[in-house]
Amino acid sequence: MAKPFRVGLAGVGTVGGALARLLQRRREDLTARAGRDIAIVAVSALSRSECGPGLEQAAFYNDATALAATADIDVFVEAIGGADGPAYAAARAALSRGLPMVTSNKAMIAAHGLELAALAESNGAALAFEAAVGGGIPVIKTLREGLAGNEVRRVSGILNGTCNYILSRMESDGLSFDACLAAAQKLGYAEANPTFDIGGFDTAHKIAILASLAFGTRIDADAVSIEGIESITLADLAAADELGYRIKLLGVAERTAKGVEQRVHPTMVAKSEPLAQTMGVLNAVSIDGDAIGALTLVGPGAGGDATASAVAADICDIARGHVGLAFGRPVAALVEAERVPMQRHEGGYYVRMSVVDRPGSVAVIAKRMGERSISLEAIMQKRSDVGAPASEFVPVVLITKATTEASIREALDLAVADGVVREKPQVIRIERA
Amino acid sequence: MAKPFRVGLAGVGTVGGALARLLQRRREDLTARAGRDIAIVAVSALSRSECGPGLEQAAFYNDATALAATADIDVFVEAIGGADGPAYAAARAALSRGLPMVTSNKAMIAAHGLELAALAESNGAALAFEAAVGGGIPVIKTLREGLAGNEVRRVSGILNGTCNYILSRMESDGLSFDACLAAAQKLGYAEANPTFDIGGFDTAHKIAILASLAFGTRIDADAVSIEGIESITLADLAAADELGYRIKLLGVAERTAKGVEQRVHPTMVAKSEPLAQTMGVLNAVSIDGDAIGALTLVGPGAGGDATASAVAADICDIARGHVGLAFGRPVAALVEAERVPMQRHEGGYYVRMSVVDRPGSVAVIAKRMGERSISLEAIMQKRSDVGAPASEFVPVVLITKATTEASIREALDLAVADGVVREKPQVIRIERA
Numbered sequence: 075m076a077k078p079f080r081v082g083l084a085g086v087g088t089v090g091g092a093l094a095r096l097l098q099r100r101r102e103d104l105t106a107r108a109g110r111d112i113a114i115v116a117v118s119a120l121s122r123s124e125c126g127p128g129l130e131q132a133a134f135y136n137d138a139t140a141l142a143a144t145a146d147i148d149v150f151v152e153a154i155g156g157a158d159g160p161a162y163a164a165a166r167a168a169l170s171r172g173l174p175m176v177t178s179n180k181a182m183i184a185a186h187g188l189e190l191a192a193l194a195e196s197n198g199a200a201l202a203f204e205a206a207v208g209g210g211i212p213v214i215k216t217l218r219e220g221l222a223g224n225e226v227r228r229v230s231g232i233l234n235g236t237c238n239y240i241l242s243r244m245e246s247d248g249l250s251f252d253a254c255l256a257a258a259q260k261l262g263y264a265e266a267n268p269t270f271d272i273g274g275f276d277t278a279h280k281i282a283i284l285a286s287l288a289f290g291t292r293i294d295a296d297a298v299s300i301e302g303i304e305s306i307t308l309a310d311l312a313a314a315d316e317l318g319y320r321i322k323l324l325g326v327a328e329r330t331a332k333g334v335e336q337r338v339h340p341t342m343v344a345k346s347e348p349l350a351q352t353m354g355v356l357n358a359v360s361i362d363g364d365a366i367g368a369l370t371l372v373g374p375g376a377g378g379d380a381t382a383s384a385v386a387a388d389i390c391d392i393a394r395g396h397v398g399l400a401f402g403r404p405v406a407a408l409v410e411a412e413r414v415p416m417q418r419h420e421g422g423y424y425v426r427m428s429v430v431d432r433p434g435s436v437a438v439i440a441k442r443m444g445e446r447s448i449s450l451e452a453i454m455q456k457r458s459d460v461g462a463p464a465s466e467f468v469p470v471v472l473i474t475k476a477t478t479e480a481s482i483r484e485a486l487d488l489a490v491a492d493g494v495v496r497e498k499p500q501v502i503r504i505e506r507a
Numbered sequence: 508m509a510k511p512f513r514v515g516l517a518g519v520g521t522v523g524g525a526l527a528r529l530l531q532r533r534r535e536d537l538t539a540r541a542g543r544d545i546a547i548v549a550v551s552a553l554s555r556s557e558c559g560p561g562l563e564q565a566a567f568y569n570d571a572t573a574l575a576a577t578a579d580i581d582v583f584v585e586a587i588g589g590a591d592g593p594a595y596a597a598a599r600a601a602l603s604r605g606l607p608m609v610t611s612n613k614a615m616i617a618a619h620g621l622e623l624a625a626l627a628e629s630n631g632a633a634l635a636f637e638a639a640v641g642g643g644i645p646v647i648k649t650l651r652e653g654l655a656g657n658e659v660r661r662v663s664g665i666l667n668g669t670c671n672y673i674l675s676r677m678e679s680d681g682l683s684f685d686a687c688l689a690a691a692q693k694l695g696y697a698e699a700n701p702t703f704d705i706g707g708f709d710t711a712h713k714i715a716i717l718a719s720l721a722f723g724t725r726i727d728a729d730a731v732s733i734e735g736i737e738s739i740t741l742a743d744l745a746a747a748d749e750l751g752y753r754i755k756l757l758g759v760a761e762r763t764a765k766g767v768e769q770r771v772h773p774t775m776v777a778k779s780e781p782l783a784q785t786m787g788v789l790n791a792v793s794i795d796g797d798a799i800g801a802l803t804l805v806g807p808g809a810g811g812d813a814t815a816s817a818v819a820a821d822i823c824d825i826a827r828g829h830v831g832l833a834f835g836r837p838v839a840a841l842v843e844a845e846r847v848p849m850q851r852h853e854g855g856y857y858v859r860m861s862v863v864d865r866p867g868s869v870a871v872i873a874k875r876m877g878e879r880s881i882s883l884e885a886i887m888q889k890r891s892d893v894g895a896p897a898s899e900f901v902p903v904v905l906i907t908k909a910t911t912e913a914s915i916r917e918a919l920d921l922a923v924a925d926g927v928v929r930e931k932p933q934v935i936r937i938e939r940a
Contacts, residue, residue, distance in 0.1 A: 092798075096656050096798055097656075099658075099797075100656055100657070100658065103658070103723065103836070104655065104656065106723070106836040106837065106840040107655050107832075107835055107836055109837075204653075210798065210799040210800070210802065211802060212648075212649050212652075212653030212654070212802075215645075215648065215649075215652065215653050216645050216648075216649075216653075219645075219648065219820060219823070219824060220637075220645030220648050220649075220817075220820050221645070221816065221820065222537065222540050222819060222820045222823040222824075223529050223530075223533055223537065223815065223816045223818075223819025223820055223823065224533075224816055225532075225533065225536070290536065290539070348781070348784065348805055351781065351784050363816065364532075364812075365525075365529055365643065365812040365813060365815060365816035365819070366643040366806060366807060366812070366813050366816045367643070367806070367807050367812075367813060368806065368807075369643065369644060369645075369804070369805070369806035369807075370804070370805040370806065371802070371803070371804055371805075372781055372802070372803040372804075372805070373799060373800070373801065373802035373803065374799060374800050374801075374802075379797075379798040379799070379800075380798060380799050380800060382656065382798060383654065383656045383657055383796065383798035383799045384653075385656075386655060386656025386798070387652060387653050387654065387655045387656055390652070390655040390656065391652060391655075394831060396829045396831065398827060398829065399540070402540055403536070403539040403540055404539065404542075407539040
């Protein structure tokens with residue numbers, strides 16, 4: 075039997091703790107798989123007392139960079155989090171000395187992934203980050219290896235369980251956004267400060283990473299157009315339902331004739347699509363490739379055990395001597411993608427607006443749409459509820475055929491200026507398979 | 508740049524032809540991924556004239572074993588098919604000389620996978636067969652690598668697109684089994700002799716392979732209990748719909764306290780499950796693991812391009828020097844699974860039967876169930892359609908709580924012997940997530 079494969083673990087929180095338990099629990103099988111025992115021999119944390127079961131024997135460091143730079147280990151596992159700070163410093167220290175590294179840190183990979191991958195390449199070390207996107211779902215491996223023969227056209231996914239939980243609860247229980255957010259916080263699905271999740275920023279990190287893997291492009295996290303789910307109302311969900319859609323917060327990376335679109339926004343998804351059927355805290359990713367057609371992966375996007383599953387798979391790959399390229403191609407071969415600003419996005423749109431309740435209002439809107447060659451696919455004007463107080467506005471929902479973001483925004487701005495539509499119509503993009 | 512990676516391809520039919528086109532189309536990207544050009548330099552077929560575009564330059568062999576044994580190549584790709592015969596002979600020839608090999612041949616892997624894997628191991632060669640199960644879905648890689656840290660409890664899947672197409676069409680269009688089979692044949696989804704697909708034998712090969720990867724057990728294809736979809740009627744689909752289920756032909760491999768169950772049969776799946784939502788020719792696989800919970804992969808299970816996608820991914824892995832173990836663990840570490848005969852299967856059951864239309868009939872059935880401690884969850888007795896000819900039988904549908912296959916079969920046999928139930932009640936197992 076070969077020498078044990080020695081793991082140095084930085085961070086013993088939810089992910090690090092679950093990883094330590096997993097490596098103990100699955101020790102025998104992992105030894106068979108890797109051809110050698112896999113053991114955590116060094117650990118870093120703020121204090122020794124944080125270290126749970128399975129870590130008693132490990133050498134202790136109170137500094138992750140010291141661990142990464144000096145410990146006698148075969149792989150460095152970073153489970154600290156944060157784009158910069160100790161995680162980033164430790165990652166550089168590990169890769170600089172040719173030490174393979176595994177991380178679950180999406181923020182760091184989105185911000186510094188290319189630099190770290192280049193460092194890994196030049197030092198002949200592996201850099202693996204399956205757990206950074208989609209939790210336990212092996213989406214990185216699927217894009218990097220499983221679909222290596224495909225020209226990928228689009229990756230779209232539900233990449234944030236908090237948002238999907240909130241939207242699912244709003245739909246199933248008819249509760250407001252605020253009530254569902256509070257429920258998510260109570261269940262531990264959402265942070266006390268939920269902006270990073272519900273504002274779409276977490277999803278943006280993840281889609282930027284997937285775009286690079288999918289298209290062979292350099293990560294360009296700043297190019298992601300981001301909208302969160304804060305503005306979604308029960309009225310939108312009801313209208314979506316009636317029209318055969320569900321509303322999901324999607325991250326979408328798409329290769330178009332104009333370049334690569336990267337966007338995060340609430341999206342109308344046809345109920346028949348696998349992404350629409352993904353409810354609660356689950357994540358799901360659909361990948362469209364020229365050979366495969368469409369492939370969808372659905373599974374747990376977060377949680378200690380699921381994330382540890384992904385980290386353990388990366389460790390096992392490295393222990394077997396499988397040192398692939400971090401982004402599937404050499405960093406030098408990754409190309410700069412042409413950014414497509416959101417204004418140039420083409421697609422169908424859902425628009426819900428409050429229209430002045432007088433003859434000709436809808437005609438004015440339709441005229442503004444027509445001027446920009448926007449065709450309507452559906453229009454729904456609802457009577458106010460019987461007994462509801464009379465209002466000078468009535469709700470109108472439009473579904474457009476394919477048009478550009480610029481056109482629909484201009485048409486709506488003009489309709490507002492015409493005085494027939496109240497300000498801030500709700501605009502939700504429609505994603506067609 | 509390193510020397511080209513030379514592929515020898517045996518078989519230029521649907522899969523081989525699609526692979527040749529894929530390797531040409533994606534040549535530049537695959538070179539970046541593999542660090543070297545990937546080129547088909549030798550090919551075997553019945554005649555040179557069968558070879559399509561991309562194969563003009565390749566050395567020609569009219570014998571696959573000669574190609575595998577003597578050609579100057581870096582990987583042997585088998586796309587002939589069949590458990591034995593030329594495919595098997597060529598596979599042995601390739602692995603015997605330490606040549607890595609890629610195959611899409613589920614029948615051969617189900618029958619000879621362990622022997623071939625052992626041959627590969629002892630000669631230091633890779634044996635990869637992603638395309639053998641689930642077409643383009645990377646389910647082999649997911650079980651072998653992506654979920655390496657999990658104790659897998661169950662793998663269940665829709666693994667035959669022909670059957671799923673037929674059941675989907677029956678449900679959506681209200682057409683008979685025979686009509687939908689004819690439609691599948693017309694569309695090229697079913698063979699002229701469809702027994703291998705609709706009888707469940709194709710699914711059985713695939714679930715036997717997945718069971719081995721999931722549980723670290725030796726392939727035991729003979730242990731798979733097999734029922735096809737020929738007996739499914741529109742009455743079953745209507746009852747399933749009413750009860751909140753869809754009927755799918757599933758392959759299921761499950762680790763139970765008694766051992767490993769391997770079974771293929773029509774199954775009631777709750778409509779909310781991802782497998783139930785997989786319609787038409789798509790395949791889907793759900794994997795339950797202790798760390799991940801549940802992961803589901805949905806995609807194209809057949810077709811030249813999708814299968815070529817999986818073959819190309821295997822070739823690319825090998826070209827990068829990633830020579831993993833064929834079944835994730837060394838063959839010597841795979842254990843013999845305790846077989847669980849179908850009679851000992853525990854689960855819920857759907858039973859549709861023709862019951863003699865006289866007072867007390869249902870009471871007799873209920874008594875027979877009660878004697879075997881079978882609890883009923885639901886019972887539906889339908890009036891015959893108004894205007895239909897009077898009959899001495901009425902249709903009754905039962906749903907049982909968990910019981911054993913032996914118990915339900917005995918209870919029904921006795922009810923038939925009691926003279927209250929017409930022979931051959933329809934029995935369909937219910938799979939709960």
